[in-house]
Amino acid sequence: MSNIYQQMTDDELRVARERLSCQADEMRARHLALDMARGKPSPAQVDLSRPMLSILGSDADLFDEGIDCANYGCFEGIPSARALGAELLGCSAEQCLVLGSSSLLIEHDILAMFWHCGTGGAEPWGSYSAAHDGVLPQVLCPVPGYDRHFGISENLGMLNIVVPMTETGPDMDVVERLVATDDSIKAIWCVPKYSNPTGITYSDEVVRRLVSMKTAAPDFKILWDNAYCVHDLYDTGDELANIFELARAAGHEERVVAFASTSKISFPGSGIAFVGASHELIAEFSAYMKAGLISADKLNQLRHTRFLPTSAALREHMAQHAALLRPRFELVETMLSEGLSNTGLATWTHPRGGYFVSFNGPVGSARRIVALAKELGVTLTPAGATFPAGQDFADCNIRIAPSYPSLEDLRAALEVLVLATHVVGAELAAQERGIA
Amino acid sequence: MSNIYQQMTDDELRVARERLSCQADEMRARHLALDMARGKPSPAQVDLSRPMLSILGSDADLFDEGIDCANYGCFEGIPSARALGAELLGCSAEQCLVLGSSSLLIEHDILAMFWHCGTGGAEPWGSYSAAHDGVLPQVLCPVPGYDRHFGISENLGMLNIVVPMTETGPDMDVVERLVATDDSIKAIWCVPKYSNPTGITYSDEVVRRLVSMKTAAPDFKILWDNAYCVHDLYDTGDELANIFELARAAGHEERVVAFASTSKISFPGSGIAFVGASHELIAEFSAYMKAGLISADKLNQLRHTRFLPTSAALREHMAQHAALLRPRFELVETMLSEGLSNTGLATWTHPRGGYFVSFNGPVGSARRIVALAKELGVTLTPAGATFPAGQDFADCNIRIAPSYPSLEDLRAALEVLVLATHVVGAELAAQERGIA
Numbered sequence: 124m125s126n127i128y129q130q131m132t133d134d135e136l137r138v139a140r141e142r143l144s145c146q147a148d149e150m151r152a153r154h155l156a157l158d159m160a161r162g163k164p165s166p167a168q169v170d171l172s173r174p175m176l177s178i179l180g181s182d183a184d185l186f187d188e189g190i191d192c193a194n195y196g197c198f199e200g201i202p203s204a205r206a207l208g209a210e211l212l213g214c215s216a217e218q219c220l221v222l223g224s225s226s227l228l229i230e231h232d233i234l235a236m237f238w239h240c241g242t243g244g245a246e247p248w249g250s251y252s253a254a255h256d257g258v259l260p261q262v263l264c265p266v267p268g269y270d271r272h273f274g275i276s277e278n279l280g281m282l283n284i285v286v287p288m289t290e291t292g293p294d295m296d297v298v299e300r301l302v303a304t305d306d307s308i309k310a311i312w313c314v315p316k317y318s319n320p321t322g323i324t325y326s327d328e329v330v331r332r333l334v335s336m337k338t339a340a341p342d343f344k345i346l347w348d349n350a351y352c353v354h355d356l357y358d359t360g361d362e363l364a365n366i367f368e369l370a371r372a373a374g375h376e377e378r379v380v381a382f383a384s385t386s387k388i389s390f391p392g393s394g395i396a397f398v399g400a401s402h403e404l405i406a407e408f409s410a411y412m413k414a415g416l417i418s419a420d421k422l423n424q425l426r427h428t429r430f431l432p433t434s435a436a437l438r439e440h441m442a443q444h445a446a447l448l449r450p451r452f453e454l455v456e457t458m459l460s461e462g463l464s465n466t467g468l469a470t471w472t473h474p475r476g477g478y479f480v481s482f483n484g485p486v487g488s489a490r491r492i493v494a495l496a497k498e499l500g501v502t503l504t505p506a507g508a509t510f511p512a513g514q515d516f517a518d519c520n521i522r523i524a525p526s527y528p529s530l531e532d533l534r535a536a537l538e539v540l541v542l543a544t545h546v547v548g549a550e551l552a553a554q555e556r557g558i559a
Numbered sequence: 560m561s562n563i564y565q566q567m568t569d570d571e572l573r574v575a576r577e578r579l580s581c582q583a584d585e586m587r588a589r590h591l592a593l594d595m596a597r598g599k600p601s602p603a604q605v606d607l608s609r610p611m612l613s614i615l616g617s618d619a620d621l622f623d624e625g626i627d628c629a630n631y632g633c634f635e636g637i638p639s640a641r642a643l644g645a646e647l648l649g650c651s652a653e654q655c656l657v658l659g660s661s662s663l664l665i666e667h668d669i670l671a672m673f674w675h676c677g678t679g680g681a682e683p684w685g686s687y688s689a690a691h692d693g694v695l696p697q698v699l700c701p702v703p704g705y706d707r708h709f710g711i712s713e714n715l716g717m718l719n720i721v722v723p724m725t726e727t728g729p730d731m732d733v734v735e736r737l738v739a740t741d742d743s744i745k746a747i748w749c750v751p752k753y754s755n756p757t758g759i760t761y762s763d764e765v766v767r768r769l770v771s772m773k774t775a776a777p778d779f780k781i782l783w784d785n786a787y788c789v790h791d792l793y794d795t796g797d798e799l800a801n802i803f804e805l806a807r808a809a810g811h812e813e814r815v816v817a818f819a820s821t822s823k824i825s826f827p828g829s830g831i832a833f834v835g836a837s838h839e840l841i842a843e844f845s846a847y848m849k850a851g852l853i854s855a856d857k858l859n860q861l862r863h864t865r866f867l868p869t870s871a872a873l874r875e876h877m878a879q880h881a882a883l884l885r886p887r888f889e890l891v892e893t894m895l896s897e898g899l900s901n902t903g904l905a906t907w908t909h910p911r912g913g914y915f916v917s918f919n920g921p922v923g924s925a926r927r928i929v930a931l932a933k934e935l936g937v938t939l940t941p942a943g944a945t946f947p948a949g950q951d952f953a954d955c956n957i958r959i960a961p962s963y964p965s966l967e968d969l970r971a972a973l974e975v976l977v978l979a980t981h982v983v984g985a986e987l988a989a990q991e992r993g994i995a
Contacts, residue, residue, distance in 0.1 A: 161631070169629045176858075177617040181609040193605045195597070195827045223659060224856045231851025235671070271853075278850040391631040393858040414714040415667025417707075420660045422612075422829040423856065 126467030126485065128545075128552035136553055143546045147499065150542060155500030157536045162319070162478035163527040164391055164444070171443050172389040175430035179422060187428070192421035198413055200397075201421050203428035208397030210434060211352050211383040213365040219399045220409065222419050226384035226396040230346065231275050233380060233398065236411045237309070237344065238279050242404065243377060245342040248309050249280065255307065262346075263301065263311040265293040267481055267509030267520045269319040272312040272348065283511035284308070288321055292329035299336045306339035310346050316363040317351035320509055320522035321481040322474020324361035334366060335373035347381040351477040353441050354387060356449045360476055367399070376401045385427055387478065388440065395424050448478075451525040451533055455480050458534065462541030468548045471523070480523040481509070482540075488547045489518045495543040501536045562903030562921060564981075564988035572989055579982045583935065586978060591936025593972045598755070598914035599963040600827055600880075607879050608825040611866035615858060623864070628857035634849055636833075637857050639864035644833030646870060647788050647819040649801040655835045656845065658855050662820035662832040666782065667711050669816060669834065672847045673745070673780065674715050678840065679813060681778040684745055685716065691743065698782075699737065699747040701729040703917055703945030703956045705755040708748040708784065719947035720744070724757055728765035735772045742775035746782050752799045753787035756945055756958035757917040758910020760797035770802060771809035783817040787913040789877050790823060792885045796912055803835070812837045821863055823914065824876065831860050884914075887961040887969055891916050894970065898977030904984045907959070916959040917945070918976075924983045925954045931979040937972045 128136055179185070185193040187201040199205065200221025208219040222229055241247040251260040259282040264273055266285045273283050286301070287294040293311065302308050311333070315325040325333075333345055347366055355361070370376045379401070385394030398408065431437045456473060459482070463469045471482045484492055489506035496503050504522040507513035523540070525533055553559040564572055615621070621629040623637040635641065636657025644655040658665055677683040687696040695718040700709055702721045709719050722737070723730040729747065738744050747769070751761040761769075769781055783802055791797070806812045815837070821830030834844070867873045892909060895918070899905045907918045920928055925942035932939050940958040943949035959976070961969055989995040 163631050166627075166630075173617040175617075176615050176619065177613075179612050181611075181613040183612065191602075193826050193829070194602075195599050195822075225852055227853065228851045271850075274850050386631075390629050390858055392854040393629070393856040414707075414710050415664045416661055417663065418828040420829040420856065420859065422826055423859065 124467055126548055126552070128549040129467075129555065131552070133556065133558055136549060136558070140549045140553065143542070143549055146542055147495070147546055150499045150539060153500065153535070155535055155539065157500060157528055157532050157539075158502045159524050159528060159533070159536045160502045160504050161527070162387075162524045164387055165447060165527050165529070168444055168447050168526070169390060171440065172430070175389055175426055178429045179426045185422065185425065187421075187425050190421070192425045195417050197421060198409065198416065198418050200419065201424045201428070203432075204395060204424035207428055207431065208383065208399065212349060212367075212381045212397060212399035214367045214381065214399040218367075218402060218405055219397055220405060221395055221397055221424055222412065222416070223396055224384070224386070224392060224394055224420070224423070226348065226350065226382040226386070226398075227271055227275070229396055229398045230272070230348065230382055232412065233408055234275055234279055234310075234346075236408060237342070240407075240411060242342050242344075242407055251307060251309075258307050261305075261308045263293070263298060263308060264511050265312065265318075266511070267320050267515075267522070268312060269314055269348070270508045270513075272346070273511040276310075276312070277511065281309070285511060286311075288318070288323070290323050292323070292325035295329055295332045295336075299332065302336060302338045302340070302343060304339050308338075309340050309342065310344040312346050312348070314348050314350055315366070316349060316361060317354060317474055317477025319350070319477065320479035322472045322477050322479060324363055327364040330364040330366055331369050331373070334370040334375050334378060338378075343378060345379050347379055349381055349383045350387070352383055353437060354444070354478070355441065355476040356445050356452055357475055358442075377404060380404065388437075388444075389427060389430070393423070395427050448526055450530060452480070454530060454533055455523060455525050455537060458537035458541060462537075463544060466545075466548070468544055478524060478526050480525065482521045482523050483519045484521065484544050485519060485548055485551055487518050487551060488544070489515060489521050491547045491550070492521060492540070492543045495546060496539050499539045499543065501539040503540070560903055562984055562988070564985040565903075565991065567988070569992065569994055572985060572994070576985045576989065579978070579985055582978055583931070583982055586935045586975060589936065589971070591971055591975065593936060593964055593968050593975075594938045595960050595964060595969070595972045596938045596940050597963070598823075598960045600823055601883060601963050601965070604880055604883050604962070605826060607876065607883075608866070611825055611862055614865045615862045621858065621861065623857075623861050626857070628861045631853050633857060634845065634852065634854050636855065637860045637864070639868075640831060640860035643864055643867065644819065644835065648785060648803075648817045648833060648835035650803045650817065650835040654803075654838060654841055655833055656841060657831055657833055657860055658848065658852070659832055660820070660822070660828060660830055660856070660859070662784065662786065662818040662822070662834075663707055663711070665832055665834045666708070666784065666818055668848065669844055670711055670715055670746075670782075672844060673778070676843075676847060678778050678780075678843055687743060687745075694743050697741075697744045699729070699734060699744060700947050701748065702947070703756050703951075703958070704748060705750055705784070706944045706949075708782070709947040712746075712748070713947065717745070721947060722747075724754070724759070726759050728759070728761035731765055731768045731772075735768065738772060738774045738776070738779060740775050744774075745776050745778065746780040748782050748784070750784050750786055751802070752785060752797060753790060753910055753913025755786070755913065756915035758908045758913050758915060760799055763800040766800040766802055767805050767809070770806040770811050770814060774814075779814060781815050783815055785817055785819045786823070788819055789873060790880070790914070791877065791912040792881050792888055793911055794878075813840060816840065824873075824880075825863060825866070829859070831856075831863050884962055886966060888916070890966060890969055891959060891961050891973060894973035894977060898974075899980060902981075902984070904980055914960060914962050916961065918957040918959050919955045920957065920980050921955060921984055921987055923954050923987060924980070925951060925957050927983045927986070928957060928976070928979045931982060932975050935975045935979065937975040939976070
């Protein structure tokens with residue numbers, strides 16, 4: 124299907140490009156300096172958690188169910204925080220550890236454990252290559268996906284293998300075929316709810332297939348980063364199946380490692396982070412981590428659970444986040460529809476939660492669009508960032524992160540994105556017919 | 560030199576043992592349940608930092624020299640916290656990272672980096688063995704020392720090599736001889752001020768020899784855990800030389816990796832932790848850690864630097880800690896002197912800071928003393944804990960941790976330690992002459 128510029132005559136296309144060039148000059152003259160690169164909560168969202176800062180005052184009771192949160196000990200996390208984590212992850216509190224402020228760091232550490240020590244008595248992933256003619260252990264990366272995930276596995280020395288994302292999760296026909304016979308495939312990265320960046324939520328069927336599929340590797344792991352588990356934009360959010368229940372039913376609970384944090388609930392970077400897994404895996408990981416950690420920051424855990432003591436308090440708090448995020452996501456939808464509907468130039472997703480919209484321009488356009496937007500004063504997530512090693516071979520995907528800018532700035536940034544898409548679309552059309 | 564029980568006649572010894580046995584029965588009847596196992600600050604010490612909890616209230620300014628502490632970013636730590644770390648470590652703020660709440664975890668992570676990636680272009684420590692006929696990379700462990708240090712290197716797969724501690728630091732004649740020719744020796748663990756457990760402070764001469772000695776390994780590292788850098792018991796504390804200055808003068812700044820935290824300044828486990836090293840090493844470590852960490856908890860950093868904004872505030876705060884710790888250390892000195900002076904049964908150290916006293920009973924006594932103390936209601940640090948793999952071959956060293964118990968409890972615990980030392984000393988004397 125061709126786009127509006129491909130359908131034009133040469134003359135029409137030249138006129139259109141001149142017009143677009145003028146519009147770009149006008150835009151350039153606005154000297155914008157806007158950042159839509161990362162999924163940062165806005166200052167107004169961050170302020171929602173300010174009351175939490177006063178909740179543990181100098182005369183506060185610093186005990187949590189008998190645990191002294193102000194001194195060493197309780198490596199596994201305080202009881203109320205483990206309960207919060209269990210609620211977010213869908214496992215039991217005993218299956219949940221509360222460690223530090225970054226779920227990304229827990230993901231890094233648990234993969235490092237698999238790499239260096241193995242799990243469940245299997246050989247360390249890091250030894251796989253030497254024992255198998257130099258074949259590297261692999262991790263499946265549904266694309267577009269989260270750049271920092273891919274960075275963790277790449278850094279360890281794993282091979283990132285792309286698999287396609289669909290509107291209901293990873294393409295399970297592809298996944299099942301790959302893992303069934305190849306025991307070098309050790310894991311799959313998943314952001315199962317409001318996926319980064321497409322915003323889709325895995326269907327029950329996809330979750331069921333993930334936990335029940337035959338894997339050649341006995342130590343295959345589903346890296347279940349449930350980063351947006353309570354991050355709905357609307358009262359009725361997407362429903363994600365409980366992977367622990369389905370995994371238990373399938374006899375593969377050992378396969379699941381789930382992560383979450385409060386970074387996008389309370390303070391980005393100053394939240395508390397959780398990991399949930401089978402009792403055996405939690406015992407393994409505890410032993411591994413205890414070599415270097417006496418206990419995590421329990422006062423911050425207590426601060427969080429005093430601020431969000433009940434499911435209702437959490438829901439209410441997230442509804443306030445949604446009230447700030449919803450207009451931004453709706454503005455993205457409106458502006459992209461107004462500027463790009465029926466042009467054949469772009470498609471984009473329509474998330475009902477999370478932090479991102481995934482945008483696809485014409486093949487070969489993404490790097491140019493991002494570069495032109497930068498020139499016009501808008502920093503977008505680098506093109507390719509949603510693919511392992513930054514390699515989007517179609518060069519069409521751009522991650523839109525609308526949370527941080529004000530509505531006014533977001534409108535300006537989207538004007539730039541729409542204009543840049545038109546400019547690059549017309550440029551590509553001209554190149555195709557050799558009149559560029 | 561023989562002890563009082565060895566000097567007794569058989570009859571005297573029998574009478575003495577009967578008397579000691581009665582005393583032990585009386586002690587047992589007190590049903591004590593005391594813990595002197597770990598270097599935990601007492602509740603009163605922890606309370607000294609309670610005002611810090613109120614310092615970042617819900618309407619606080621959350622910026623630090625232009626850095627928004629309430630959102631993502633600033634991996635290296637906020638400016639004021641880097642300055643605090645630089646002051647504690649004796650390096651420049653640019654050479655200091657503020658990461659998480661645990662210096663132990665930073666130590667673990669930096670050794671993991673050396674192990675997996677190497678440093679300064681040298682081969683990874685973890686590859687050493689394969690390239691050198693199975694010889695393991697080694698780390699020097701001055702003993703008695705800190706069990707968790709030894710655990711970190713052991714866990715990675717390094718060989719812990721004991722070297723003797725003296726009253727001025729590691730025995731440098733031994734250290735220099737070992738490192739000069741053996742390039743498998745990659746590092747030395749140091750707690751240079753108020754060493755754990757002996758409480759001694761390294762002399763200027765020892766520091767100078769450490770940074771200037773010839774090492775066969777070009778990537779040799781001094782792991783400088785300055786855990787007790789501001790933890791003086793008296794107004795005039797021990798003076799530790801600035802290792803960075805001496806290392807720079809010797810042309811070996813790359814050799815130093817220094818650590819500190821506020822765990823025993825503010826809240827144990829909920830403090831902020833620092834690493835200081837050469838610019839090159841800090842750049843290497845930042846790149847390594849950024850794979851898994853966007854930024855550490857900057858709100859906790861800000862809370863700390865608002866609470867301790869100046870050197871004077873820090874000094875004043877530590878003086879309050881000292882006021883609580885000093886009577887405990889003095890009680891240890893008094894009780895051990897009263898109970899064990901001129902018996903030939905034990906020696907102990909007389910620290911002017913830190914958290915521990917190192918106690919040496921007769922050869923072959925430590926495990927029995929700790930076991931008997933446990934039976935009498937007092938938990939001591941396990942015998943052998945101050946040695947790699949828990950192997951104190953002389954079986955005589957016990958780490959005394961007087962900080963946590965109340966003075967009353969500490970007195971009772973020390974009565975038990977003194978009694979147990981007498982009981983075991985008499986028992987050993989009887990065994991020596993075959994009348995046990």
